[in-house]
Amino acid sequence: xxxxxRFTINGExxxxxxxxxxxxxxxxxxxxxxxxAKEGCGTGECGACTVLVDNEPVNSCLMLAxxxxxxxxxxxxxxxxxxxxxxxxxxxxxxxxxxxxxxxPGMVMSAKALLSRNPRPxxxxxKEALAGNLCRCTGYQRIINAVLDVAKKGGxx
Amino acid sequence: MKEFEYLxxxxxxxxxxxxSQFGEKAQIFNGGTDLIVEMRDKIIQPEYLVDIxxxxxxxxxxxNKQDGLNIGATATLNEIxxxxxxxxxxxxxxxxxxxxxxxxxxxxxxxxxxxxxxSPAADTAPPLLVLEVKVNIIGPTGEKIVPINxxxxxxxxxxxxxGEIVTSIxxxxxxxxxxxxxxxxxRKKEVDLATVGVAVVCIRDEVRIALGAVAPVPVRAxxxxxxxxxxxxxxxxxxxxxxxxxxxxxxxxxxxxxQEYREEIIKVLVRRAILQAKGGHIL
Numbered sequence: 001x002x003x004x005x006r007f008t009i010n011g012e013x014x015x016x017x018x019x020x021x022x023x024x025x026x027x028x029x030x031x032x033x034x035x036x037a038k039e040g041c042g043t044g045e046c047g048a049c050t051v052l053v054d055n056e057p058v059n060s061c062l063m064l065a066x067x068x069x070x071x072x073x074x075x076x077x078x079x080x081x082x083x084x085x086x087x088x089x090x091x092x093x094x095x096x097x098x099x100x101x102x103x104x105p106g107m108v109m110s111a112k113a114l115l116s117r118n119p120r121p122x123x124x125x126x127k128e129a130l131a132g133n134l135c136r137c138t139g140y141q142r143i144i145n146a147v148l149d150v151a152k153k154g155g156x157x
Numbered sequence: 158m159k160e161f162e163y164l165x166x167x168x169x170x171x172x173x174x175x176x177s178q179f180g181e182k183a184q185i186f187n188g189g190t191d192l193i194v195e196m197r198d199k200i201i202q203p204e205y206l207v208d209i210x211x212x213x214x215x216x217x218x219x220x221n222k223q224d225g226l227n228i229g230a231t232a233t234l235n236e237i238x239x240x241x242x243x244x245x246x247x248x249x250x251x252x253x254x255x256x257x258x259x260x261x262x263x264x265x266x267x268x269x270x271x272x273x274x275x276s277p278a279a280d281t282a283p284p285l286l287v288l289e290v291k292v293n294i295i296g297p298t299g300e301k302i303v304p305i306n307x308x309x310x311x312x313x314x315x316x317x318x319x320g321e322i323v324t325s326i327x328x329x330x331x332x333x334x335x336x337x338x339x340x341x342x343x344r345k346k347e348v349d350l351a352t353v354g355v356a357v358v359c360i361r362d363e364v365r366i367a368l369g370a371v372a373p374v375p376v377r378a379x380x381x382x383x384x385x386x387x388x389x390x391x392x393x394x395x396x397x398x399x400x401x402x403x404x405x406x407x408x409x410x411x412x413x414x415x416q417e418y419r420e421e422i423i424k425v426l427v428r429r430a431i432l433q434a435k436g437g438h439i440l
Contacts, residue, residue, distance in 0.1 A: 003163060020163035020206065023193070043194045044262050045348060056235075056264045062193045063265065066163050067208070110260070131347035132259020 005069035009034070010078025018065040024058075025049045027065035028075060036076035036105040040134070047133035050106035051075045057113040059132075076105035079112065087150050088112055095146035099137030107133045111147045121151055158196050165208040169295055169324060172209055177297050177320035179205045185322060186210075187231060188266040190258065191274045215324060220246065225330040227293075230323055234263035234271075234281075247328060249337030249356065253284040256341045259348045269323050272308065275315045275374070276350075282309070282375035283356035284339050286367035288328045296321030309374035335360040338434045340426045344413060352414040353422045357430035362387045364431060366398075370413075371406040371423060378405045381427075390435055398431060399424030 002017040009032060018027055028034045028051070040046035042061050049060040052074040079086035088111050091097070098104050107130060114121055114129035121129070126147045135143065166172045176183050184203035186192060187210065195201040209215060215231040220242040228237060234254040237243055244251055257263055257271065257280045271281045272292070282305075290305040297320040305326070308316050317323070337358040343349035354369035364385045366378040381401040388394055408419035 001162060019160070021158040021160050021196075023158075042197060044190055044258065047259060047261060050261055057261045058264050059190075059259075059261045062190050062262070064163070064189070064193070067210075128347070129260055132261045 003066045003069075005066055007068045007070065008072040010074060020064060020066050022065045023061050024051070024053075024063040024065050024068055024073075025060035027068070028060060028073075031065075034075050034077050037109075038102055038105065040102070045132075045134070046103070047106040047110060047130075048103055050109045050133065052109055052113055055113065055116060057110050074109070074112075076108055079108065086112070087153070088115070088147070091146040091150045092143070095142045095149065097139060097142040097146040099135075099139050103133055103135045103137075107135065107143055111150070114147070115151060119151060119154070121147070123148060158193075159199065159202045161203050162205045163208065164205055165211050167211045167213075169212060169214070169322070172207060172212065172322060173295060173297055173320055175205065175207055176322065180319050183207055185273075187270040187273075188233060190262050190266040191270070191276075209322065217325075218243065222330060224327065226328040227325050228268055228328075229325045230269040231267055232269075234266050234268060235260070237268055238263070247288070247337075249284045249288070249339050249358070250281070250328075253281045253339045253341075253356070256280045256339070256343075256351075256354075262348075269326060272305070272326070273315055273317070273323055275309050275311075275313050277312055277373055277375060278351045278354065278370035279375060280339075280341060280351055280354055280369065283354050283367040283369045284337065285326065285328075286375060286377050287337065287356045287358040287365040288331075289365075291327045291329065292323055293325045293327060294321050295324050302327075306377050312373045331360060333360050336434045336436070338430045340430050340433075342422050342426060350413060353408075353419055353426055355423070355426040355430045357427075357434045359431075359434040364398075364434075366402060366427060366430075368402070368406055368423065368427075371408045371419060373407075376406060378402045378427075380405055385431075390431065395428045395431060399427045402427045 004017050006015045038048040040048035044059040044062045050057050051060045053071050110133050126144050182204040186206045186208045210231050215229045217229040218240050220226045238251045238254040268281050271279045285305050292303045292308050294301050339356045341354045342352045351370045356367045358365040369375045408416050410416045
């Protein structure tokens with residue numbers, strides 16, 4: 001039986017019907033055409049599917065779509081206003097913190113959550129916050145530098 | 158993932174009635190970080206998924222000197238490790254919670270889910286064993302309290318019967334000054350299951366030791382504790398502690414480690430944990 005759910009996605013209120021056995025990730029990608037979040041492992045180890053639910057990062061592959069009812073969801077698509085990038089996205093570009101880009105939306109969302117709960121993280125804090133986001137191009141140092149740089153500038157570009 | 162009916166009761170009473178009615182066909186859904194993977198892999202195929210996260214009283218973390226710390230079933234690992242009372246009174250638990258999965262996983266995974274899942278490698282189990290936690294259970298026949306060392310019955314098996322759910326765990330107050338340590342050996346520092354986990358609590362002349370990932374269930378090393386009780390810790394006693402602990406566990410070889418490596422690591426971690434808990438240096 002489908003469930004009717006109502007939630008906020010990137011600032012917009014949506015109401016849709018979903019099958020209970022659909023993950024949040026599948027709903028984002030297949031029903032809402034938000035394909036920034038990726039499926040890597042599907043088991044909560046790689047973090048490529050990371051999105052924010054009520055400002056907290058979660059693996060959207062490990063959450064059911066029905067659970068999104070009443071929640072506020074932010075995906076990578078919601079960061080930029082369509083013209084200007086978020087300061088974290090700018091910093092990733094500046095530091096060349098991207099190679100193939102598959103992990104990037106998840107990395108950016110984890111970084112976004114970190115900086116909103118802790119605006120002045122240490123390098124250790126960044127490593128801990130990003131430990132659940134794997135990058136197979138192994139660009140970790142540049143990613144860490146990008147996040148620390150945003151923190152240093154107080155979120156400004 | 159196979160189709161199922163999603164139910165979201167808002168009371169414990171309703172939950173028990175659903176679980177009693179559907180029996181084996183129903184599955185409690187808490188943080189879901191283990192469950193969704195198992196459903197995806199079709200290891201578990203429930204017909205009814207019972208989401209308990211809408212039950213308000215299951216989300217509480219409360220503390221007072223008389224009763225100790227009570228952690229509700231749906232409190233996530235991040236909620237627990239961010240809790241001031243837990244940080245102040247039970248740093249060992251903060252450490253254990255933080256070693257589970259990633260930050261994202263810990264935003265969803267719960268401590269009660271970690272023990273109900275009953276993995277031999279559950280990171281929160283060894284600390285809960287040495288803290289002599291009580292598991293609070295409600296079922297169709299009423300409430301009961303089970304000591305944590307009787308809760309695990311086998312690999313991925315626990316004592317819960319049809320219709321029963323764990324509502325919370327209680328860490329009883331410890332009157333005397335105490336110290337506790339949880340050490341985890343994994344293949345990598347973050348986001349890995351334990352190869353061996355060791356928790357030690359020292360209270361006056363008593364040393365409590367518990368281990369994960371070394372037997373079908375997380376275990377207390379009672380015989381070794383007896384051996385150490387009241388004695389002054391020196392080099393030879395530390396060595397005896399490691400050897401004695403080995404006689405109380407049954408490590409196996411698996412994808413994470415060989416049996417031989419586990420046996421070595423058990424000795425190293427038991428020694429290191431006792432030393433750290435006693436305030437000594439890592440030798």
